[in-house]
Amino acid sequence: GAVVSQHPSWVICKSGTSVKIECRSLDFQATTMFWYRQFPKQSLMLMATSNEGSKATYEQGVEKDKFLINHASLTLSTLTVTSAHPEDSSFYICSGGLVDTQYFGPGTRLTVL
Amino acid sequence: GNSVTQMEGPVTLSEEAFLTINCTYTATGYPSLFWYVQYPGEGLQLLLKATKADDKGSNKGFEATYRKETTSFHLEKGSVQVSDSAVYFCALVLAGGTSYGKLTFGQGTILTVHP
Numbered sequence: 001g002a003v004v005s006q007h008p009s010w011v012i013c014k015s016g017t018s019v020k021i022e023c024r025s026l027d028f029q030a031t032t033m034f035w036y037r038q039f040p041k042q043s044l045m046l047m048a049t050s051n052e053g054s055k056a057t058y059e060q061g062v063e064k065d066k067f068l069i070n071h072a073s074l075t076l077s078t079l080t081v082t083s084a085h086p087e088d089s090s091f092y093i094c095s096g097g098l099v100d101t102q103y104f105g106p107g108t109r110l111t112v113l
Numbered sequence: 114g115n116s117v118t119q120m121e122g123p124v125t126l127s128e129e130a131f132l133t134i135n136c137t138y139t140a141t142g143y144p145s146l147f148w149y150v151q152y153p154g155e156g157l158q159l160l161l162k163a164t165k166a167d168d169k170g171s172n173k174g175f176e177a178t179y180r181k182e183t184t185s186f187h188l189e190k191g192s193v194q195v196s197d198s199a200v201y202f203c204a205l206v207l208a209g210g211t212s213y214g215k216l217t218f219g220q221g222t223i224l225t226v227h228p
Contacts (some may be wrong), residue, residue, distance in 0.1 A: 006156075032214055043202065043218045044157070093156050095216075100145040100164055100206060102216055106156040 006105035023094030029074035030096035050077040119219035136203035144205035
């Protein structure tokens with residue numbers, strides 16, 4: 001199957017700082033990518049849809065000013081957690097692919113101290 | 114709206130036991146159905162999928178059949194191995210409109226297989 005990479009795989013930051021997470025499709029072009037958040041022992045919750053060349057679409061309850069998404073090319077989407085706080089600590093996962101088959105990145109573990 | 118319900122876990126089995134993880138769904142259209150597997154500390158991997166009623170998805174000894182009449186997509190494996198220990202997610206996606214590519218996940222079922 002297709003490959004999606006994420007970088008970094010884990011990050012620890014201080015409260016109040018911003019963190020950028022990259023999601024790349026390595027062997028296909030993705031006009032649309034998705035960002036999910038997963039809490040320990042829980043399911044994935046869709047945060048937003050990242051659209052190449054246009055604004056992201058956020059799910060209800062997700063703060064767009066806190067979770068900035070940029071999809072500057074057909075192979076790269078970035079999620080920036082701005083002014084991070086401990087409650088933002090989570091596992092962030094991106095996906096891309098076809099309408100009926102999504103390929104997931106390995107995830108980024110964010111810990112905010 | 115759309116939703117996916119999985120049997121609650123955790124599920125603990127001995128090696129070579131038979132596995133069933135139940136999954137039912139509600140959807141406003143005709144979804145494609147998926148099983149994803151997540152190994153500890155990793156992202157999700159597509160295990161199998163089915164795109165229309167009566168389709169059977171299969172991979173690595175796992176099988177699931179798309180049952181429209183019972184709105185179910187139960188995961189089965191005849192003989193589990195220790196290496197199958199992971200979290201399994203049932204999911205659906207609708208093909209059109211604003212739901213393009215958006216997966217709706219079940220809550221996940223933790224499977225532990227003992228030697």
